[in-house]
Amino acid sequence: MQSLSVPDIIVGRLPLYLRALSHMISEGQEITSSQDLGERLGISSAQIRKDLSQFGEFGKQGTGYNISFLIDQLRKILHVDRIWDVVLVGAGDLGRAVANYRGFLERGFRIIGVYDNDPKKVGQPIGDFVIEEPSRMMEKIRQDRIEIAMLAVPSAAAQEAAENLVEAGVRAILCYAPTSLKVPKDVRVQYIDPVLHLQRMTYYVP
């Protein structure tokens, strides 16, 4: 099913396809085509066919894709045919928004703890959680073999927090701090920095 040689740029589009297909099925649609999907996403149908062909044959010429089947296949490919437990580090405004966000579970992720090194925050409620101290985080990651973390701490604290996460066993970090983390090569990092997106758009708005 999975080829290690697939370019990351293609891997990066699969979650987008999965999200659009899930919207379609929630609207009662059962069959789609690369044209239909492409129109929703602003991606060419040729690109979509080419991307999906990297992983197998999911539709028949002329009859399109069975949405439910394609969703199942994409979930398997992306390894979200299971639920991943995730730790959230940082309980500021952004951490609170992340902790309260209801959209993770149905797409494969469950926050299982929120951690902050501010003694004033430890013990306070946040969403459905109570904020815990970092030493508890290290225990939890080790005990439950947590592999994914979301990092919502200030930039100045991000590198140290990332090193602790990696030391405890985390292998994938979603970093909300506007900085670049140095991590071992076998650890994946993805970044969310709204300003990068804004600046990418102002290039086109003279």
Added chain:
Amino acid sequence: MQSLSVPDIIVGRLPLYLRALSHMISEGQEITSSQDLGERLGISSAQIRKDLSQFGEFGKQGTGYNISFLIDQLRKILHVDRIWDVVLVGAGDLGRAVANYRGFLERGFRIIGVYDNDPKKVGQPIGDFVIEEPSRMMEKIRQDRIEIAMLAVPSAAAQEAAENLVEAGVRAILCYAPTSLKVPKDVRVQYIDPVLHLQRMTYYVP
């Protein structure tokens, strides 16, 4: 300075270069090289040289880049050698985190108003702002010719909000809702959806 034919994938890396260079200068560094910058970012030095060469000649062989000069050039290329006024739509948990985030101004963006259609929220404080109703937003965008918006509303409300923004004159939208917006071709949209990033990583974590 600007070539319209530069691929968007290259444009998308420029803000990353700008961010890393700004970190360097804040640490007192004055000169860098494509190797040095590449190591910080996990991007090859050849890629960085190739990307920058699309826009001009910014360094000399053997002496590297003057960081301050390169920052100025990148700011001009990305049109963030000015401050852009931005409206924020949606005053939930995420809107609150965005409104309170202190990292926009120094990188070219100033939130000038926060809007929500929930009558219970209108009039309440959020960060340094008071939440206003959408009709005020439309006036503000038109009067001040605001071109950029951040959309932090639930998915179900995102399309309608986007249409209102575009009708009033907005040409670039940063969308935090996990959905794909349909907008006219001359309107840019960038998306922030943490689950897309998480699923892109779980592909690699078997």
